[in-house]
Structure formats: structure tokens, C-alpha cells
Amino acid sequence: MSTVQTSMPVRAAAAGEPSLWSRLRTSRNWAALWFMLPAAAFLILFLAYPLGLGIWMSFTDERIGREGVFIGLENYQWLWDDAIFWLSVFNTILYTLVASIIKFAIGLYLALLLNRHMPFKAMIRSIVLIPFIVPTVLSAIAFWWIYDAQFSIISWSLIKLGLIEHNINFLGDSNWARGSVIFANVWRGVPFVAITLLAGLQTVSPSLYEAATLDGATNWQRFRYITYPLLTPIIAVVMTFSVLFTFTDFQLIWALTRGGPVNATHLMATLSYQRGIISGRLGEGAAIATAMIPFLLAAIAISWFGMQRRKWQQGSNND
Amino acid sequence: MNKFTTDRRSLLKGGAGLLAAAATMSGDELLGYAKAWAQTSPWKPEPGAKINLLRWKRFVEAEDVAFMKIVDAFQKANNVTINVSNESYDDIQPKASVAANTGQGLDMVWGLYSLPFLFPSKCVDVTDVADYLGQKCGGWTDSGKAYGMLNGKWIGIPVAATGGLVNYRVAAAEKAGHKEFPKDLAGFADLVKGMNKNGTPAGMALGHASGDANGWLHWALWAHGGKMIDKNNKVVINSPETAKSLEYVKGLYENFVPGTASWNDSSNNKAFLAGQLHLTTNGISIYVTAKKENPQIAEDMNHAHLPPGIDGKTRELHLGFPILIFTFSKYPQTCKAFTAFMLEPDQFNPWIEAAQGYLSHFLLGYDKNPVWTADPKTTPYRSVAQSASTPAGEAQMSENAAAAIADFVLVDMYANYCTGREDTKTAMASAERAAKRIFR
Numbered sequence: 001m002s003t004v005q006t007s008m009p010v011r012a013a014a015a016g017e018p019s020l021w022s023r024l025r026t027s028r029n030w031a032a033l034w035f036m037l038p039a040a041a042f043l044i045l046f047l048a049y050p051l052g053l054g055i056w057m058s059f060t061d062e063r064i065g066r067e068g069v070f071i072g073l074e075n076y077q078w079l080w081d082d083a084i085f086w087l088s089v090f091n092t093i094l095y096t097l098v099a100s101i102i103k104f105a106i107g108l109y110l111a112l113l114l115n116r117h118m119p120f121k122a123m124i125r126s127i128v129l130i131p132f133i134v135p136t137v138l139s140a141i142a143f144w145w146i147y148d149a150q151f152s153i154i155s156w157s158l159i160k161l162g163l164i165e166h167n168i169n170f171l172g173d174s175n176w177a178r179g180s181v182i183f184a185n186v187w188r189g190v191p192f193v194a195i196t197l198l199a200g201l202q203t204v205s206p207s208l209y210e211a212a213t214l215d216g217a218t219n220w221q222r223f224r225y226i227t228y229p230l231l232t233p234i235i236a237v238v239m240t241f242s243v244l245f246t247f248t249d250f251q252l253i254w255a256l257t258r259g260g261p262v263n264a265t266h267l268m269a270t271l272s273y274q275r276g277i278i279s280g281r282l283g284e285g286a287a288i289a290t291a292m293i294p295f296l297l298a299a300i301a302i303s304w305f306g307m308q309r310r311k312w313q314q315g316s317n318n319d
Numbered sequence: 320m321n322k323f324t325t326d327r328r329s330l331l332k333g334g335a336g337l338l339a340a341a342a343t344m345s346g347d348e349l350l351g352y353a354k355a356w357a358q359t360s361p362w363k364p365e366p367g368a369k370i371n372l373l374r375w376k377r378f379v380e381a382e383d384v385a386f387m388k389i390v391d392a393f394q395k396a397n398n399v400t401i402n403v404s405n406e407s408y409d410d411i412q413p414k415a416s417v418a419a420n421t422g423q424g425l426d427m428v429w430g431l432y433s434l435p436f437l438f439p440s441k442c443v444d445v446t447d448v449a450d451y452l453g454q455k456c457g458g459w460t461d462s463g464k465a466y467g468m469l470n471g472k473w474i475g476i477p478v479a480a481t482g483g484l485v486n487y488r489v490a491a492a493e494k495a496g497h498k499e500f501p502k503d504l505a506g507f508a509d510l511v512k513g514m515n516k517n518g519t520p521a522g523m524a525l526g527h528a529s530g531d532a533n534g535w536l537h538w539a540l541w542a543h544g545g546k547m548i549d550k551n552n553k554v555v556i557n558s559p560e561t562a563k564s565l566e567y568v569k570g571l572y573e574n575f576v577p578g579t580a581s582w583n584d585s586s587n588n589k590a591f592l593a594g595q596l597h598l599t600t601n602g603i604s605i606y607v608t609a610k611k612e613n614p615q616i617a618e619d620m621n622h623a624h625l626p627p628g629i630d631g632k633t634r635e636l637h638l639g640f641p642i643l644i645f646t647f648s649k650y651p652q653t654c655k656a657f658t659a660f661m662l663e664p665d666q667f668n669p670w671i672e673a674a675q676g677y678l679s680h681f682l683l684g685y686d687k688n689p690v691w692t693a694d695p696k697t698t699p700y701r702s703v704a705q706s707a708s709t710p711a712g713e714a715q716m717s718e719n720a721a722a723a724i725a726d727f728v729l730v731d732m733y734a735n736y737c738t739g740r741e742d743t744k745t746a747m748a749s750a751e752r753a754a755k756r757i758f759r
Binding site: 063064066078081082083084148149150151166167169170171172173174177257258259260261262263274275277278279280281284 | 412413416419420437438440525526527576577578579580581582583586589590593595596718721722723724725726727731734735738740749752753756757
């Protein structure tokens with residue numbers, strides 16, 4: 001790119017070798033650097049710096065209200081044999097995995113449904129977005145009532161129908177609690193997946209389907225060999241985001257269970273908040289938060305390397 | 320039906336009496352008094368001072384109204400501004416912590432438990448205010464001193480506490496064979512068991528409920544002679560005494576209404592007021608609400624201290640409300656003056672009356688306030704400060720003890736054992752490890 005010349009070479013030649021300044025003045029790269037600077041400064045100030053600070057903090061014993069001193073890996077050593085920390089790692093992975101898979105399945109199904117022609121199409125599509133629009137904390141509070149140990153509408157209805165005899169202990173039993181928070185997360189996350197995939201579906205040219213139909217392809221074959229491959233890049237993006245959001249989820253858990261019962265729903269993010277902010281051990285909280293980074297990097301790597309580097313993207317067949 | 324109406328009427332009358340008492344000092348009178356007070360006060364507010372005060376969000380409306388009246392009178396008399404913002408229990412600490420860390424935003428925080436001990440170096444020394452109030456109002460209780468002092472210096476003023484006492488339905492307790500509230504651990508366990516058998520179960524929080532769960536579980540530990548730390552801050556949670564208390568709590572838990580492991584601080588209030596829960600530990604807020612909205616329940620309920628431990632002493636963990644002044648405040652004199660003003664008998668008396676038992680005092684002189692005797696059901700809350708211990712127990716209250724409370728070390732230990740996730744040894748070992756991590 002730098003070889004493109006825009007200034008007047010005649011004059012430059014007349015003055016012999018151009019000075020550094022005049023070369024800079026005419027360099028597009030140099031100008032581009034300046035144009036990028038505001039954006040870069042923004043990113044460094046609001047993303048890179050806090051991230052770096054958080055990682056640094058995890059190597060100190062900083063507490064709220066006083067500076068920490070460098071203590072090396074001590075925070076991590078304590079975490080290493082901390083059963084609650086490992087439980088939170090397990091919970092986070094379970095939560096992310098199960099919720100993401102369900103969100104993907106329901107989201108894709110919903111997108112395929114919404115992609116058909118039907119009456120009130122626009123309205124139905126916007127209704128699907130509602131769970132996504134409601135502020136998380138509000139929906140969490142609604143779920144909190146739905147799951148209440150004494151006043152749950154679900155338990156109440158089932159009892160009235162004569163199907164069960166006692167209230168279901170939604171948030172008081174470890175497995176029920178995990179299932180309940182995953183359900184709430186799925187409810188909230190499906191619209192994002194569905195609408196984004198729908199956008200992707202609409203870029204698929206109808207002529208491909210026509211040709212396939214003429215060739216006698218079944219519904220499944222059309223999905224498998226046209227829709228799915230063309231949708232893959234969108235799926236990669238959507239699922240990367242979905243996994244990241246789920247992995248770092250905080251509000252829903254905090255409003256619903258505070259990580260209880262007996263830490264069965266503590267995610268790394270909520271544990272980090274409890275240790276770092278609520279009990280004031282910033283260093284330890286930062287260590288837990290930092291421990292999330294490798295998992296997140298792995299999740300991104302899987303999505304991008306696994307799904308994006310397909311041959312068809314370079315124009316050849318997808319094998 | 321007839322009986323019901325008279326009951327309701329007498330209750331209404333009682334309520335009106337309280338209100339009348341709270342309003343003995345009209346706004347103008349209070350202002351006049353405040354002006355006179357300002358003349359003689361040892362702290363002279365900085366001219367034009369602007370204070371940002373953060374407090375916990377009220378549970379009893381009349382309490383808040385009375386508090387704002389005090390603020391208003393102080394503002395007018397001293398020509399200063401006090402901005403009061405409210406946050407729920409759970410949000411006070413993070414906000415205060417951020418202010419402490421960044422050194423701006425707030426001048427004073429009226430928070431929970433041991434807030435000043437989370438950042439003692441950021442709290443103004445208020446020994447002069449404490450001494451002044453102690454002299455004037457009958458002296459501080461031991462628990463007051465424990466909640467306010469660090470190394471002989473007051474770093475916060477314990478304004479009041481809300482007692483975590485037993486709230487129970489009288490008829491249900493009587494039916495379970497206890498005409499009088501039990502006076503020992505065995506009797507209490509028997510009561511809980513009997514109530515469950517009759518289908519009128521008890522329930523106390525075992526979830527991450529900072530107030531309710533921490534409160535009664537610390538009582539259970541102390542009552543059996545167990546301790547998180549000894550006098551020298553050494554972790555001694557892993558002990559036969561703790562094992563006994565685990566057993567005891569499990570016995571209670573098995574007779575609780577289902578779901579207590581998921582309860583937060585408001586769960587028991589809701590269930591009690593809906594008539595589904597017949598015994599719990601709580602502040603007086605259930606009773607105050609019941610008087611207004613559910614007089615039958617108010618009529619049939621009463622309060623009591625948790626029974627004394629095996630050594631015959633009652634030690635409870637109540638929710639203390641200390642107020643602190645940040646060192647970075649530009650107006651420390653104003654803050655000190657306000658703190659002292661707030662706790663003067665002329666302000667504090669109507670205020671605790673308005674709180675209807677929700678605020679129990681740390682200054683012994685306030686035992687005489689009529690709120691504690693007008694309705695015998697509030698009387699147990701008078702002696703909250705006498706039976707109170709700080710989360711540190713026998714040790715000096717500290718940053719670490721505050722962190723252990725916030726990290727639910729004890730609550731998790733009991734919940735782990737009661738729900739069958741861990742056996743006695745493992746539950747104690749995990750708690751020991753968690754405590755050692757904090758007290759390292």
C-alpha cells in the first residue's frame with residue numbers, strides 16, 4: 001500500500017532526496033495512524049488498561065480502601081485448593097455448555113420458523129425479541145417469584161391440578177436450582193440467537209432452494225446442504241457471543257440465588273464479586289476473574305478456528 | 320367477626336398513640352431546638368458544607384420519615400446541605416467500598432454490621448463524638464463499644480441495631496406444647512419439631528441472606544461453645560463444639576418448611592405474613608407490617624430472644640448499623656455534629672419510637688423509651704444490644720471478621736452439612752480452610 005504515491009514526485013525529485021518530514025507528510029500510513037489514534041486510545045483506556053490492572057491486582061493482596069503489595073501467585077495458590085472455587089468453575093462450564101446448546105437448538109428452530117411466510121410476520125418477529133429487551137434484573141426478579149419456595153406459580157398450578165403434593169424446591173435443591181437458572185438464562189438468550197440466525201437465513205438466495213427442489217431434494221437435504229453451510233459463519237459469530245455472554249453471566253444468578261443453595265449456582269463471575277467487592281478482597285476477586293480469561297480464550301478459539309476456517313470461505317468446496 | 324373488629328380498633332388506637340408520641344416535637348419546635356443545639360455544640364459545621372450521606376433503605380416507613388425530619392432540622396439550623404441517598408442492604412457495601420477506594424462521592428455512610436472495619440484507615444476518628452454521647456446518654460453497651468472501636472479509637476458510631484429475634488405464632492407454639500417460649504436449646508429444638516408435626520412449620524434462612532442467615536447461625540455456633548476464631552484471631556472452627564452445633568442445626572433444618580436453603584433476607588417475611596411460616600428469626604418488621612396489613616397475624620404473634628447456650632449465656636449476632644465519616648470528606652466537623660445531633664435524646668427518642676422496635680439502641684439511657692413498654696411485644700427488642708456480639712465473637716472486631724461474614728463462611732458450612740452435601744468433618748474442614756484464607 002505504501003507504494004501508492006499521491007504527492008507530486010516531480011518537485012520531490014527536484015529537491016533531491018525527500019526529507020523525512022516530507023516523506024511522512026505524504027505517507028498514507030502515517031496519516032492512517034493518526035486517524036486510528038482516537039479509536040486506539042479509547043480501546044486502551046477502557047479495555048486494555050482495566051484488563052491489565054485486573055491481572056496485576058490478582059498478583060497483589062489489595063483490599064478495598066488500601067493499596068496491595070505484590071504477593072506473586074499466592075492468590076492462585078489459595079484458589080488452587082479451594083473447593084468452592086472449583087465448584088464455581090464446574091458450575092460455570094456446566095451452565096455455559098448446557099445453556100448454549102439449548103439456546104442454539106431453540107434459536108435455530110425459531111429462526112427457521114420465522115423465516116417462513118406467515119401472517120403478521122413483522123409483529124411476531126418483534127414479539128420474539130421481548131425477553132431480550134426486558135432488563136435482565138427485571139426478568140430475574142420475575143423468575144425469582146416464579147421459583148419462590150412458598151409462592152411459586154408453577155408449584156401452585158401443579159398442586160391445584162392435583163399433579164404434585166408439595167411445593168417444588170426450585171432454588172433450594174442443588175440440581176433444581178441449576179436447572180432453574182439455566183432455564184431462565186435460556187429464556188433470556190434465545191431471542192438473540194434466533195434473530196441473528198434469522199438475519200443470516202435471509203441472505204441465503206431463494207434460487208438455491210429452487211434448484212434443489214427441482215433436483216428433488218428433501219427438506220432435510222435442503223437444510224443440510226444449503227442452509228447449514230451458508231449459515232456457518234453466522235453461527236460461529238452468534239455462538240461465540242452467546243458463549244461469552246453466558247460464561248460471564250452475573251446479574252441473573254445474583255438476583256436469583258446469590259450463588260446458593262450451598263454454592264451450587266455460584267459462577268466464577270458471582271464468586272469473584274462476592275470475594276472481591278462484598279468481602280473486600282480485591283486481589284482474590286481479581287484472581288478469580290483472571291482465571292476466567294483462559295476459558296474465554298479457549299471458547300473463542302474453538303469457535304473461530306473450528307468453524308470459520310472452512311475451505312468454502314476461500315471459494316472452494318466444503319468437504 | 321365482632322371480636323375481630325374490636326381487636327383491629329384497639330390496634331389502630333395503639334398505632335395512633337405511637338404516631339402521636341412520635342410527633343410530640345413539631346417541625347418548628349425541632350428547628351428551634353436544633354438552632355439552640357448548634358450554638359452549644361462542640362462541633363462547628365463548616366459554612367456552606369454539602370454532605371453526601373448514604374444510608375440503607377428503610378424497612379419501616381415512619382422510621383424514614385422521622386430520620387428525614389432530623390436531617391431537615393439540622394440542615395436549616397446550620398445552613399448546610401445533606402444529600403441523603405438510599406440503597407438496599409446488599410448495595411450499601413459495594414457503594415461504600417467504591418467511595419472508600421476512589422476517595423470521593425460520599426462523606427458519610429450509615430451501613431450494616433462492621434462496615435467501618437472493612438476500611439478502618441478511611442474512617443475519621445470519632446472518639447470525641449462517642450465520648451460525648453456516652454456521657455450524655457447513659458453509656459455504651461459492650462456490644463456498642465465492640466462495634467465502634469478499633470485499638471481504643473472509635474472509627475464509627477453504632478447508631479442502632481435491628482435485632483434478629485425469634486418471631487413466632489403464639490397459637491402454633493402452644494399447640495406444640497410450649498405455653499412459654501423455651502428457655503434452653505433442647506426446648507427450642509422440641510418446639511420446632513412439634514410445630515412441624517402439627518403442620519405449622521418454622522423456618523430460618525440457610526441461603527446467602529446476609530442478615531437472617533448469618534444471625535441465627537452465629538447464635539447456633541456460639542450457643543454450643545463453638546468459635547470461628549479465638550481471642551488472638553486464630554481459626555478454631557474445626558472443633559467438637561462446632562460438630563455439636565452442626566448436629567443441632569441439622570435437627571432444626573429437617574423440621575423446617577422446605578426451601579430455606581434458598582432463602583434470602585426477605586423470604587421469611589413474605590412466608591410469615593402469608594401465614595405459611597410460624598416461627599423464624601427476624602427484625603420487628605414482620606410485626607410492624609402485620610399490624611397494618613394482617614391484624615390477625617399481629618395479634619397471634621410474639622417475639623423472644625433465642626435460647627441461651629449450654630453455658631447459660633445468650634449471645635446473638637444482630638444487625639448493627641454503624642455510621643462512619645470518610646477521611647476524605649471536606650466537612651468532618653459537619654459530619655461529626657450531625658452524628659451527635661442524631662443521637663441526642665430529643666432526636667433519637669422520637670426516631671426509635673417511629674421505628675416501632677426496628678431500631679434498638681446501643682446507648683443504655685434509651686432503655687427508658689416508652690416504645691419498649693407500650694406494646695409488650697416489642698419489649699424483647701429493648702435488650703438487643705445487651706445480648707449482641709460482633710461477628711468476631713471474643714476477638715477484636717476486624718476487617719477479616721467482616722470479610723468472613725460477607726463471604727458466608729459459616730452459613731456455607733451449615734448449609735453444606737444440612738443439605739447433605741458434606742459430612743461433619745468435611746464441612747468443618749472447608750470452613751476452616753475458608754476462614755484461614757481470610758485470617759491469613
